[in-house]
Amino acid sequence: MQQQPIRVVVADDHPVILFGAEHALLKFPGIQVVARARQSTELVKALQTTPCDVLVTDLAMPGGQYGDGLPLIGYLRRNYPQIPIVVLTMLENAALLKRLGELGVIAVVHKSDDLSHIGLAVQHVHRNLEYMSPQVKIALDSLRMNSGGKSEEVILSKRELEVVRLFVSGMTIKEISEKLNRSIKTISTQKNTAMRKLGLDRDSELFQYAQSNGLLNLSAHVPDESVPGGGAT
Structure with missing residues:
Protein backbone atom coordinates (compact mmCIF):
# COMPACT_ATOMS: atom_id res chain seq x y z
CA MET A 1 0.00 0.00 0.00
CA ASN A 146 28.44 30.56 26.80
CA SER A 147 26.24 29.32 29.63
CA GLY A 148 28.53 26.44 30.60
CA GLY A 149 25.86 23.94 29.68
CA LYS A 150 23.29 25.58 31.96
CA SER A 151 20.05 27.07 30.71
CA GLU A 152 19.95 30.75 31.62
CA GLU A 153 16.98 33.06 31.24
CA VAL A 154 17.60 36.33 29.45
CA ILE A 155 16.50 39.19 31.70
CA LEU A 156 16.12 42.78 30.54
CA SER A 157 15.74 45.41 33.24
CA LYS A 158 12.79 47.78 33.13
CA ARG A 159 15.01 50.59 31.85
CA GLU A 160 16.73 48.44 29.21
CA LEU A 161 13.37 47.23 27.89
CA GLU A 162 12.07 50.81 27.89
CA VAL A 163 15.02 51.97 25.78
CA VAL A 164 14.71 49.05 23.36
CA ARG A 165 11.00 49.62 22.90
CA LEU A 166 11.47 53.33 22.15
CA PHE A 167 14.42 52.68 19.83
CA VAL A 168 12.54 50.13 17.70
CA SER A 169 9.54 52.49 17.59
CA GLY A 170 11.72 54.84 15.53
CA MET A 171 13.26 57.22 18.07
CA THR A 172 16.95 58.13 18.00
CA ILE A 173 19.25 57.73 21.00
CA LYS A 174 19.19 61.53 21.44
CA GLU A 175 15.38 61.64 21.35
CA ILE A 176 15.14 58.81 23.87
CA SER A 177 17.57 60.58 26.22
CA GLU A 178 15.43 63.72 26.09
CA LYS A 179 12.19 61.80 26.62
CA LEU A 180 13.52 59.79 29.57
CA ASN A 181 15.69 62.59 30.96
CA ARG A 182 18.83 60.45 30.92
CA SER A 183 22.18 61.18 29.30
CA ILE A 184 22.90 60.01 25.76
CA LYS A 185 25.74 57.89 27.13
CA THR A 186 23.39 56.16 29.60
CA ILE A 187 20.79 55.43 26.91
CA SER A 188 23.44 54.09 24.55
CA THR A 189 24.87 51.87 27.29
CA GLN A 190 21.44 50.49 28.21
CA LYS A 191 20.68 49.73 24.55
CA ASN A 192 24.02 47.99 24.04
CA THR A 193 23.64 46.01 27.26
CA ALA A 194 20.20 44.81 26.18
CA MET A 195 21.54 43.74 22.78
CA ARG A 196 24.42 41.88 24.40
CA LYS A 197 22.03 40.02 26.72
CA LEU A 198 19.88 39.05 23.73
CA GLY A 199 22.86 37.93 21.67
CA LEU A 200 22.29 40.56 18.98
CA ASP A 201 25.05 42.39 17.09
CA ARG A 202 23.24 44.76 14.71
CA ASP A 203 20.36 47.21 14.97
CA SER A 204 18.58 45.34 12.16
CA GLU A 205 18.59 42.21 14.33
CA LEU A 206 17.15 44.22 17.22
CA PHE A 207 14.26 45.39 15.03
CA GLN A 208 13.61 41.82 13.87
CA TYR A 209 13.80 40.53 17.44
CA ALA A 210 11.41 43.23 18.68
CA GLN A 211 8.89 42.37 16.00
CA SER A 212 9.15 38.62 16.58
CA ASN A 213 9.02 38.97 20.37
CA GLY A 214 6.08 41.34 20.53
CA LEU A 215 8.10 44.28 21.89
CA LEU A 216 6.60 46.68 19.35
CA ASN A 217 3.25 46.26 21.08
CA LEU A 218 4.50 46.87 24.61
CA SER A 219 3.93 50.07 26.50
CA ALA A 220 7.05 52.17 26.98
CA HIS A 221 6.51 51.94 30.72
CA VAL A 222 6.90 48.39 31.97
CA PRO A 223 5.49 47.73 35.44
CA ASP A 224 7.87 44.95 36.46
CA GLU A 225 11.43 45.81 37.42
CA SER A 226 12.81 43.05 35.21
CA VAL A 227 11.26 41.15 32.34
CA PRO A 228 12.26 37.59 31.37
CA GLY A 229 13.11 36.98 27.74
CA GLY A 230 12.66 40.61 26.76
CA GLY A 231 9.08 40.72 27.98
CA ALA A 232 7.54 38.55 25.25
CA THR A 233 4.11 37.15 25.71
Whole structure:
Protein backbone atom coordinates (compact mmCIF):
# COMPACT_ATOMS: atom_id res chain seq x y z
CA MET A 1 0.00 0.00 0.00
CA GLN A 2 1.33 3.42 -0.98
CA GLN A 3 1.96 5.72 1.96
CA GLN A 4 -0.08 8.92 2.09
CA PRO A 5 1.99 12.06 1.39
CA ILE A 6 2.70 14.55 4.15
CA ARG A 7 0.35 17.48 3.46
CA VAL A 8 2.08 20.82 4.05
CA VAL A 9 0.87 24.41 4.23
CA VAL A 10 3.63 26.97 3.48
CA ALA A 11 3.49 30.61 4.62
CA ASP A 12 5.94 33.43 3.88
CA ASP A 13 5.40 37.08 2.99
CA HIS A 14 8.27 37.09 0.47
CA PRO A 15 7.21 35.56 -2.88
CA VAL A 16 10.75 34.39 -3.66
CA ILE A 17 11.06 32.52 -0.35
CA LEU A 18 7.54 31.11 -0.72
CA PHE A 19 8.35 29.83 -4.20
CA GLY A 20 11.74 28.53 -3.10
CA ALA A 21 10.31 26.69 -0.10
CA GLU A 22 7.60 25.06 -2.19
CA HIS A 23 10.09 24.12 -4.93
CA ALA A 24 12.41 22.59 -2.31
CA LEU A 25 9.55 20.57 -0.81
CA LEU A 26 8.50 19.25 -4.22
CA LYS A 27 11.86 17.46 -4.42
CA PHE A 28 10.69 15.20 -1.58
CA PRO A 29 8.35 12.55 -3.11
CA GLY A 30 6.55 11.99 0.19
CA ILE A 31 5.61 15.67 0.68
CA GLN A 32 2.71 17.53 -0.92
CA VAL A 33 2.16 21.31 -0.66
CA VAL A 34 -1.60 21.76 -0.25
CA ALA A 35 -1.83 25.53 0.40
CA ARG A 36 0.20 28.74 0.45
CA ALA A 37 -0.19 31.96 2.45
CA ARG A 38 1.42 35.40 2.43
CA GLN A 39 0.26 36.60 5.88
CA SER A 40 -1.56 35.34 8.96
CA THR A 41 -5.10 35.95 7.69
CA GLU A 42 -4.48 33.76 4.64
CA LEU A 43 -2.64 31.23 6.80
CA VAL A 44 -5.43 30.75 9.33
CA LYS A 45 -8.01 30.53 6.52
CA ALA A 46 -5.90 27.82 4.87
CA LEU A 47 -5.69 25.86 8.13
CA GLN A 48 -9.45 26.18 8.61
CA THR A 49 -10.30 24.90 5.12
CA THR A 50 -7.44 22.63 4.07
CA PRO A 51 -6.47 19.43 5.92
CA CYS A 52 -2.71 19.42 6.54
CA ASP A 53 -0.13 17.47 8.50
CA VAL A 54 2.65 20.07 8.92
CA LEU A 55 2.84 23.86 8.78
CA VAL A 56 5.95 25.62 7.46
CA THR A 57 5.82 29.32 8.33
CA ASP A 58 8.01 32.38 8.30
CA LEU A 59 8.38 34.01 11.72
CA ALA A 60 8.36 37.67 10.60
CA MET A 61 5.25 37.98 8.44
CA PRO A 62 3.47 41.29 9.16
CA GLY A 63 0.18 42.53 7.80
CA GLY A 64 -2.31 39.85 8.78
CA GLN A 65 -5.24 39.79 11.17
CA TYR A 66 -3.52 37.38 13.57
CA GLY A 67 -0.19 39.22 13.77
CA ASP A 68 3.16 37.50 13.32
CA GLY A 69 6.20 36.44 15.29
CA LEU A 70 5.78 34.75 18.65
CA PRO A 71 2.18 35.95 19.18
CA LEU A 72 1.16 34.22 15.94
CA ILE A 73 3.04 31.04 16.85
CA GLY A 74 1.31 31.06 20.24
CA TYR A 75 -2.09 31.46 18.57
CA LEU A 76 -1.39 28.59 16.18
CA ARG A 77 -0.20 26.30 18.97
CA ARG A 78 -3.34 27.02 21.01
CA ASN A 79 -5.81 26.63 18.16
CA TYR A 80 -4.11 23.93 16.06
CA PRO A 81 -2.09 21.93 18.61
CA GLN A 82 -2.24 18.82 16.44
CA ILE A 83 -0.31 20.49 13.58
CA PRO A 84 3.48 20.55 14.11
CA ILE A 85 5.22 23.74 13.01
CA VAL A 86 8.49 24.28 11.14
CA VAL A 87 9.58 27.89 11.69
CA LEU A 88 11.59 29.76 9.04
CA THR A 89 13.62 32.70 10.32
CA MET A 90 16.66 34.91 9.78
CA LEU A 91 17.08 35.29 13.54
CA GLU A 92 19.33 33.05 15.57
CA ASN A 93 19.50 34.64 19.03
CA ALA A 94 19.22 32.49 22.13
CA ALA A 95 16.17 34.15 23.68
CA LEU A 96 14.07 33.68 20.55
CA LEU A 97 15.04 30.03 20.09
CA LYS A 98 14.32 29.37 23.75
CA ARG A 99 10.89 30.97 23.54
CA LEU A 100 9.99 29.02 20.39
CA GLY A 101 10.85 25.82 22.22
CA GLU A 102 8.65 26.85 25.15
CA LEU A 103 5.75 27.32 22.72
CA GLY A 104 6.21 23.77 21.45
CA VAL A 105 8.13 24.42 18.23
CA ILE A 106 10.63 21.59 17.70
CA ALA A 107 11.87 22.51 14.21
CA VAL A 108 13.58 25.73 13.14
CA VAL A 109 15.22 26.34 9.75
CA HIS A 110 17.47 29.35 9.18
CA LYS A 111 16.89 31.02 5.82
CA SER A 112 20.62 31.19 5.12
CA ASP A 113 20.78 27.39 5.12
CA ASP A 114 20.02 25.29 2.04
CA LEU A 115 16.25 25.12 1.50
CA SER A 116 16.43 21.33 1.42
CA HIS A 117 16.49 21.52 5.22
CA ILE A 118 12.82 22.54 5.10
CA GLY A 119 11.88 19.14 3.70
CA LEU A 120 14.06 17.36 6.23
CA ALA A 121 12.43 19.36 9.01
CA VAL A 122 8.96 18.44 7.74
CA GLN A 123 9.88 14.74 7.74
CA HIS A 124 11.20 15.00 11.29
CA VAL A 125 8.28 16.87 12.88
CA HIS A 126 5.82 14.56 11.14
CA ARG A 127 7.40 11.82 13.26
CA ASN A 128 7.45 14.12 16.30
CA LEU A 129 11.24 14.50 16.10
CA GLU A 130 13.21 17.71 16.65
CA TYR A 131 15.06 19.31 13.74
CA MET A 132 17.36 22.33 13.71
CA SER A 133 19.14 23.44 10.52
CA PRO A 134 22.96 23.90 10.64
CA GLN A 135 22.92 27.65 11.32
CA VAL A 136 20.41 27.19 14.14
CA LYS A 137 22.53 24.40 15.63
CA ILE A 138 25.54 26.73 15.67
CA ALA A 139 23.53 29.32 17.60
CA LEU A 140 22.32 26.71 20.08
CA ASP A 141 25.83 25.30 20.54
CA SER A 142 27.12 28.81 21.16
CA LEU A 143 24.41 29.33 23.77
CA ARG A 144 25.36 26.13 25.58
CA MET A 145 29.06 27.03 25.53
CA ASN A 146 28.44 30.56 26.80
CA SER A 147 26.24 29.32 29.63
CA GLY A 148 28.53 26.44 30.60
CA GLY A 149 25.86 23.94 29.68
CA LYS A 150 23.29 25.58 31.96
CA SER A 151 20.05 27.07 30.71
CA GLU A 152 19.95 30.75 31.62
CA GLU A 153 16.98 33.06 31.24
CA VAL A 154 17.60 36.33 29.45
CA ILE A 155 16.50 39.19 31.70
CA LEU A 156 16.12 42.78 30.54
CA SER A 157 15.74 45.41 33.24
CA LYS A 158 12.79 47.78 33.13
CA ARG A 159 15.01 50.59 31.85
CA GLU A 160 16.73 48.44 29.21
CA LEU A 161 13.37 47.23 27.89
CA GLU A 162 12.07 50.81 27.89
CA VAL A 163 15.02 51.97 25.78
CA VAL A 164 14.71 49.05 23.36
CA ARG A 165 11.00 49.62 22.90
CA LEU A 166 11.47 53.33 22.15
CA PHE A 167 14.42 52.68 19.83
CA VAL A 168 12.54 50.13 17.70
CA SER A 169 9.54 52.49 17.59
CA GLY A 170 11.72 54.84 15.53
CA MET A 171 13.26 57.22 18.07
CA THR A 172 16.95 58.13 18.00
CA ILE A 173 19.25 57.73 21.00
CA LYS A 174 19.19 61.53 21.44
CA GLU A 175 15.38 61.64 21.35
CA ILE A 176 15.14 58.81 23.87
CA SER A 177 17.57 60.58 26.22
CA GLU A 178 15.43 63.72 26.09
CA LYS A 179 12.19 61.80 26.62
CA LEU A 180 13.52 59.79 29.57
CA ASN A 181 15.69 62.59 30.96
CA ARG A 182 18.83 60.45 30.92
CA SER A 183 22.18 61.18 29.30
CA ILE A 184 22.90 60.01 25.76
CA LYS A 185 25.74 57.89 27.13
CA THR A 186 23.39 56.16 29.60
CA ILE A 187 20.79 55.43 26.91
CA SER A 188 23.44 54.09 24.55
CA THR A 189 24.87 51.87 27.29
CA GLN A 190 21.44 50.49 28.21
CA LYS A 191 20.68 49.73 24.55
CA ASN A 192 24.02 47.99 24.04
CA THR A 193 23.64 46.01 27.26
CA ALA A 194 20.20 44.81 26.18
CA MET A 195 21.54 43.74 22.78
CA ARG A 196 24.42 41.88 24.40
CA LYS A 197 22.03 40.02 26.72
CA LEU A 198 19.88 39.05 23.73
CA GLY A 199 22.86 37.93 21.67
CA LEU A 200 22.29 40.56 18.98
CA ASP A 201 25.05 42.39 17.09
CA ARG A 202 23.24 44.76 14.71
CA ASP A 203 20.36 47.21 14.97
CA SER A 204 18.58 45.34 12.16
CA GLU A 205 18.59 42.21 14.33
CA LEU A 206 17.15 44.22 17.22
CA PHE A 207 14.26 45.39 15.03
CA GLN A 208 13.61 41.82 13.87
CA TYR A 209 13.80 40.53 17.44
CA ALA A 210 11.41 43.23 18.68
CA GLN A 211 8.89 42.37 16.00
CA SER A 212 9.15 38.62 16.58
CA ASN A 213 9.02 38.97 20.37
CA GLY A 214 6.08 41.34 20.53
CA LEU A 215 8.10 44.28 21.89
CA LEU A 216 6.60 46.68 19.35
CA ASN A 217 3.25 46.26 21.08
CA LEU A 218 4.50 46.87 24.61
CA SER A 219 3.93 50.07 26.50
CA ALA A 220 7.05 52.17 26.98
CA HIS A 221 6.51 51.94 30.72
CA VAL A 222 6.90 48.39 31.97
CA PRO A 223 5.49 47.73 35.44
CA ASP A 224 7.87 44.95 36.46
CA GLU A 225 11.43 45.81 37.42
CA SER A 226 12.81 43.05 35.21
CA VAL A 227 11.26 41.15 32.34
CA PRO A 228 12.26 37.59 31.37
CA GLY A 229 13.11 36.98 27.74
CA GLY A 230 12.66 40.61 26.76
CA GLY A 231 9.08 40.72 27.98
CA ALA A 232 7.54 38.55 25.25
CA THR A 233 4.11 37.15 25.71
